[in-house]
Amino acid sequence: MPRVTFHHDGGSSEAFDIAAGMNLMRAAVTNGVRGIVGECGGQAMCATCHVYVREPYLRALPRPGEDENEMLDRVAAPRDPRRSRLGCQVTLDAVADEIEVDIPVSQT
Amino acid sequence: MTTTPDTAASTPPPTADWVDPLAMQRDPYDTYDRLRDLAPVVHVPALNRYLVTTSDACRAIESDQETYSARAGGAAATMVRALGGTPMLRRDDPDHATERGPVNPPLRPKRVREAWAPLFERNAETCLAALLEKGPDEADLDHDFAAPLAAYNLVDMLGLPMADPQDVRRWSHTFIEGIGNIQDDPDIWVRCDAAQREVDAVLDDLLPRLRAKPDGSITSALANAGLTDDQVRANVKLTISGGLNEPQHMTTTIVRALGDHPEQRELALSDPARWPAVFDEALRWCSPVGMYPRETTRPAVLEGFRLPAGAALGVVVAAANRDPSAFPRPADFDITRPRQPHLGFGSGVHRCAGHWAARIAVGEIAVPLLHQRIPTLRTDALRAGNWSGWVFRGLTDLPVTW
Numbered sequence: 001m002p003r004v005t006f007h008h009d010g011g012s013s014e015a016f017d018i019a020a021g022m023n024l025m026r027a028a029v030t031n032g033v034r035g036i037v038g039e040c041g042g043q044a045m046c047a048t049c050h051v052y053v054r055e056p057y058l059r060a061l062p063r064p065g066e067d068e069n070e071m072l073d074r075v076a077a078p079r080d081p082r083r084s085r086l087g088c089q090v091t092l093d094a095v096a097d098e099i100e101v102d103i104p105v106s107q108t
Numbered sequence: 109m110t111t112t113p114d115t116a117a118s119t120p121p122p123t124a125d126w127v128d129p130l131a132m133q134r135d136p137y138d139t140y141d142r143l144r145d146l147a148p149v150v151h152v153p154a155l156n157r158y159l160v161t162t163s164d165a166c167r168a169i170e171s172d173q174e175t176y177s178a179r180a181g182g183a184a185a186t187m188v189r190a191l192g193g194t195p196m197l198r199r200d201d202p203d204h205a206t207e208r209g210p211v212n213p214p215l216r217p218k219r220v221r222e223a224w225a226p227l228f229e230r231n232a233e234t235c236l237a238a239l240l241e242k243g244p245d246e247a248d249l250d251h252d253f254a255a256p257l258a259a260y261n262l263v264d265m266l267g268l269p270m271a272d273p274q275d276v277r278r279w280s281h282t283f284i285e286g287i288g289n290i291q292d293d294p295d296i297w298v299r300c301d302a303a304q305r306e307v308d309a310v311l312d313d314l315l316p317r318l319r320a321k322p323d324g325s326i327t328s329a330l331a332n333a334g335l336t337d338d339q340v341r342a343n344v345k346l347t348i349s350g351g352l353n354e355p356q357h358m359t360t361t362i363v364r365a366l367g368d369h370p371e372q373r374e375l376a377l378s379d380p381a382r383w384p385a386v387f388d389e390a391l392r393w394c395s396p397v398g399m400y401p402r403e404t405t406r407p408a409v410l411e412g413f414r415l416p417a418g419a420a421l422g423v424v425v426a427a428a429n430r431d432p433s434a435f436p437r438p439a440d441f442d443i444t445r446p447r448q449p450h451l452g453f454g455s456g457v458h459r460c461a462g463h464w465a466a467r468i469a470v471g472e473i474a475v476p477l478l479h480q481r482i483p484t485l486r487t488d489a490l491r492a493g494n495w496s497g498w499v500f501r502g503l504t505d506l507p508v509t510w
């Protein structure tokens with residue numbers, strides 16, 4: 001089962017096993033993880049599900065699509081050219097089955 | 109999760125038999141406070157539904173569309189009757205996503221800025237000229253600026269240059285009357301049917317042309333997404349209904365709120381970076397869409413309260429946006445509050461498709477332009493403006509002077 005770890009500012013973290021095909025925003029919202037809002041329900045329309053993917057996990061992920069890339073310009077916390085992603089556009093599956101992300105200080 | 113049935117730990121929601129819909133029509137906020145003090149979800153016999161008034165409960169509903177469906181029947185079926193078809197707003201995923209997906213690209217912020225913002229600016233200038241011509245003794249910001257501006261902007265985004273903005277306003281008001289027609293007034297349905305025919309006539313002509321030669325409009329996006337003509341029609345009509353009144357109300361609400369709070373007005377005028385916060389706070393403080401319907405598909409427990417399957421719910425986002433546990437001093441209009449998400453545009457998959465367009469057209473273009481060009485713009489104390497409504501709420505008129 002894919003596993004996601006959310007790291008909060010200040011050092012605490014939470015890890016969850018999630019269903020294959022589930023995106024990180026949904027995983028955070030259903031588990032009540034603070035700091036991920038997911039206002040538009042995963043349509044790459046709101047940019048309130050911003051995460052910073054930790055370096056070792058970047059390679060297994062497909063690059064952001066055009067919509068995601070555009071919306072990443074709208075995130076509230078600074079955009080990291082490599083690590084910033086929209087949680088709703090990152091899905092865990094058999095290839096990328098483990099990920100650790102940092103939650104930005106602000107989503108709005 | 110809050111919605112997993114756990115009957116042992118849950119109780120039925122309390123009933124509020126004192127709710128007076130007519131009083132809510134005038135001013136719902138006292139009623140909202142009393143309901144929220146009672147419980148997050150309360151049964152209201154006078155409205156034949158449960159009203160949900162806390163921020164957490166409204167969000168819990170929006171994060172679980174399998175339990176809380178937008179395909180609400182009963183009173184909510186009026187939307188389908190009014191529009192003559194089922195739009196995305198009355199569907200759940202995956203059906204909803206098929207119709208919503210196509211309208212997202214023309215409404216993402218980059219496209220809004222590149223394609224629509226120049227038109228929003230031009231339209232704001234046109235309407236401002238008309239307002240100035242009316243003069244400081246007679247001008248009404250609603251009739252002479254906010255309403256025509258919302259119509260011009262919508263005509264541009266929908267790509268309906270052949271439609272008279274006056275007609276678009278009439279269609280919009282007719283559809284909204286129909287969506288609210290729970291008392292089943294036959295005259296309203298006659299008007300809705302007529303408006304549907306007029307919109308259909310425009311689309312009969314337009315859709316084949318857009319399929320042959322797509323443009324950047326919302327209608328073109330819908331027409332070229334492999335949807336049936338009925339799906340395209342229903343969603344164009346939805347956008348006509350939803351894309352006009354709310355930007356219109358936001359424009360007048362902001363001007364009124366800043367007029368009543370001169371110190372905040374000064375703050376915005378001296379620091380234009382504050383305009384987005386002005387828009388956001390006004391949307392929270394007096395949300396133009398006050399309530400929208402959902403229906404339970406199965407027995408559920410919402411914040412500890414038991415709901416049967418098929419329960420008609422009113423998600424009262426206007427009340428949630430004044431929830432003191434989410435927003436300190438919730439009744440105060442205060443553009444300096446820390447930024448925080450609220451429910452003025454809804455939340456979840458149905459979150460307003462036009463939210464970037466509205467923010468930019470009203471919050472970043474029209475309202476700043478008004479204040480820059482008429483620095484002494486204020487509410488005319490001699491001719492008071494009136495608030496009205498709770499499902500949809502806003503000023504019915506706003507006499508202004510300068």
Ligand code: HEM
Pocket residue numbers: 196197198208265346347350351352354355358396397400401451452453454455457458459460461462463465466467
């Ligand atoms: C400040 C102005 C506006 C406000 C406050 C507003 C509010 C809302 C709200 C609360 C919803 C969700 C309703 C529900 O979940 O039942 C919604 C949906 C929608 N709005 Fe807006 N709206 C505004 C402007 C616009 C504009 C300008 C457009 C068109 C360009 C538009 C198009 C839509 C559409 C198509 C939906 C349905 C989305 C879906 O079902 O996925 N809105 N709006």
Ligand code: FES
Pocket residue numbers: 025037038039040041042043044045046047048049071086087088089
């Ligand atoms: S949830 Fe809105 S962009 Fe990801």
